[in-house]
Amino acid sequence: MTDAIRVGVLGSAEIARRRMLPAFARSAAFEITAIASRDPGRGAAAAAPYRARVLHGYARLIEDGDVDAVYIPLPLALHAEWVEAALRAGKHVLAEKPLSTSMEVSAHLFALARRRRLALMENVMFIHHGQHARVRRLIEDGVIGEPRSFHAAFTVPRRPAGDIRYRPELGGGALWDTGVYPVRAAQHLLGAELTVVGAVATAAAGVDVDTAGAALLRRDGDGVGVHLTYGLDHAYRSTYEVCGSTGRLTLDMAFTPPADHVPVIRLHDRSGSRELRLDPEDQVAGTVAAFAEAVRRGAVRAEDEKATLEQARLLRDILGTAVPTPAPID
Template identity: 35%
Template structure:
């Protein structure tokens, strides 16, 4: 199989990590980078070892030597440039959050279907053995029917020039770290919530800096997601069912200080033993890049990440939480079904 030739849109920080992480892949090659500034593209290409540097995003989309686009632009630009990319005949791996509104997410998938191209949202943790073990335990009924899920992600940012703290490009803890926390709930619940309520502390630029949201499902499942740009790094999930409970991190690149684990208590009592299941770690960008190449070569069953339907559900949930923060009132998620 010839490696999938990927072009990067924008000299983004995360693209450095994607390129370094995916470098050992035999299935993809990052063949070009485009920046709005040619000199910036050239410097980025030199630094990261990419063969070609282009001075505009348009030039990358028109490049016949490129099969697929990695889109790490600021959040508000994900929809426009992913749609332009699929319309130019490229497959797209788009950074999370896929879009800042559910309507944009649907428009992106509709454009991809029309162009017969693959478009998926990047969550490197989904390519991890740790995540697959978690999903397998939940779906096999190892902890019974779920009643409570808690999912948190916090990381410190206070530089107001960072895109995460800029309202004009879709900043805020919810769309950034919170999209991870919501995606984890989506993964284990297997569906979107019916209603959400939320509270947030805002940063001085107006974006949410710390958010806590409650997600209610029609069958009684309750989930709490929290995210913050004001705390020390943490990323943790607790999934509690009728017959057991699971706790784990959901890191992009475990291990962090040891082999990643999934801890499961099989039983309801404090005296029931906790089994610590060790799983292989690794670089999530590598797993994600390989899975993306397999998706393009062999179809959706090879993709380990969020499906288009899951990404739309995540976008609806995020939009509903933002509306709940703004209004101070609970929101029905289906209002954002379009």
């Protein structure tokens, strides 16, 4: 391997073009080597700013000897197939979230990566932003007393008709797309001892996947209530709130803050309200740095595997528990 990790990208998805490719390019740890696309014109447009090679078809990139690591932003239904192919070809892998639609499949992929001494990481970027570590410290320091409840929401506006998020054969749906964020936030702040109590799901008229949902969880042991909402047909919302016995804290722009965003943690208690302003951070750069570290070590990060599999369990249980509600009438 050269000093720089030679990364190839499967496809030219929006998240790759808008966020990940620029982050790889800014990182001294990576060199963007190739982009594979089934549409040569689209692939060429994505590759041009980085002078990367364009390969026709995903298999060609997987087999390319000049690629050390692969970033996979393909539709969810294609993740497991191409993650496994990349690992079997000896490539480190960063895959978009969720890693797969099955806890058992994800466990198989991590086991394969461990056997081959390769890095495998799910691209949940917000956990690499320091604002969440600060929230955890505030909770641990008892600033709001004993935690009593957690509320998180991630919702986004409707996408154009035909978007992959609305196509069931590609793994579309609100739970897989936006539901991952509040689920992972609950894990990140409250720990792994969470149980799904109930859930609801709604599909907009004319759409064959869930476009809205909510889930109720509890933390085992102390019964902290967890209320999560998510959706693909909403006003934008990206927030969470932790309520305690003596106060509460809220964080907006929790999941997708721009690199120049100044995070503000709002604290409310009997003495009034105050704001903690933090320094801006680039969570995409943080994610790329974490992946580079895993590649250099040539190993799965134990904390990544544990969190990804726990997330998969919760998503499975929400999906299995969700009670469908009638779609609204157009």
